[in-house]
Amino acid sequence: MREINEAKLIGELEFFKSLKKQIENLLKEESDVFGDFRFNQIAGELIKKFNQATLLFNSLMGLDEFEGVKYVSLSENESDTNKYRAKLHTLIPECDKAIGILNSQLTALSGTQAMELRKLREDLKETLSKLPDIYEKNMEEAIKACEKGYFLSSALISSRIITFVLDQIPGKEIKDKIKNLKNKGLVTEKGEMTTETIMKADKKARNYFSHDLKAFPDSSEALELLGSCGRLLKLLEKYEEKC
Numbered sequence: 001m002r003e004i005n006e007a008k009l010i011g012e013l014e015f016f017k018s019l020k021k022q023i024e025n026l027l028k029e030e031s032d033v034f035g036d037f038r039f040n041q042i043a044g045e046l047i048k049k050f051n052q053a054t055l056l057f058n059s060l061m062g063l064d065e066f067e068g069v070k071y072v073s074l075s076e077n078e079s080d081t082n083k084y085r086a087k088l089h090t091l092i093p094e095c096d097k098a099i100g101i102l103n104s105q106l107t108a109l110s111g112t113q114a115m116e117l118r119k120l121r122e123d124l125k126e127t128l129s130k131l132p133d134i135y136e137k138n139m140e141e142a143i144k145a146c147e148k149g150y151f152l153s154s155a156l157i158s159s160r161i162i163t164f165v166l167d168q169i170p171g172k173e174i175k176d177k178i179k180n181l182k183n184k185g186l187v188t189e190k191g192e193m194t195t196e197t198i199m200k201a202d203k204k205a206r207n208y209f210s211h212d213l214k215a216f217p218d219s220s221e222a223l224e225l226l227g228s229c230g231r232l233l234k235l236l237e238k239y240e241e242k243c
Helices: 006-028 036-061 081-106 111-129 133-147 151-167 174-183 195-211 219-242
Strands: none
Touching (some): 081 111, 111 133, 111 219, 151 195, 151 219, 174 195
16 A cells, blocks of 8 residues: 555544444434435435545555445435435445554554454443543543554553552452452452452553553553453443442
8 A cells, every 4th residue: 555644544534434423323313304305315415425535545545446445326316215225334334444444554553453452442332331431531542542553652541540440449459459359259260350360450550650660562562451451441340330
């Protein structure tokens, strides 16, 4: 792929994200809310925007019609609302394809690592929706920093999330907190959340956040801390449900 100005990539990325959101919002609406004519009109405008963006995107990225995002055809005088709905549904994976290609150009991570971050985002959606917004804001900043290759920034934000989450668990020392969690059946000897898992997350967080000025994480370490954040946020969700 071509060497492209980062600002252009970010602009294209935000456009496809916004367009996808508009399409999803329209699909949630029943056509009788607008009337078929107005629904079709809005859908047609979104399809037109998508097709214009597709031509620009493929040209910008140096991709042909098979490698890039696919143009979506629609009859000029189309009036069938079901056909508009079907076309809108086909746009969503194409928007996702554009977003994925653009993210791959902007991220400092390998394809596997970028996929791991996307999975983490999706996996935490439900958990973060049940916690105060500040957790989601910090988590998103930590993920964004990691995507851009700012691994120390990501690790520092992850570390303060880990520290803050553990501060919500009663106990003066980390062993006291773990004992409290064990009493509630939230920490086991085997599985995803063990004593060792919590001790390791706590130690790494303290190293990066305050104890070790020589600690400079690479991508793997930043991802490991983000994974620890994810596990501890789920633990906090379960803990609060039991309190």
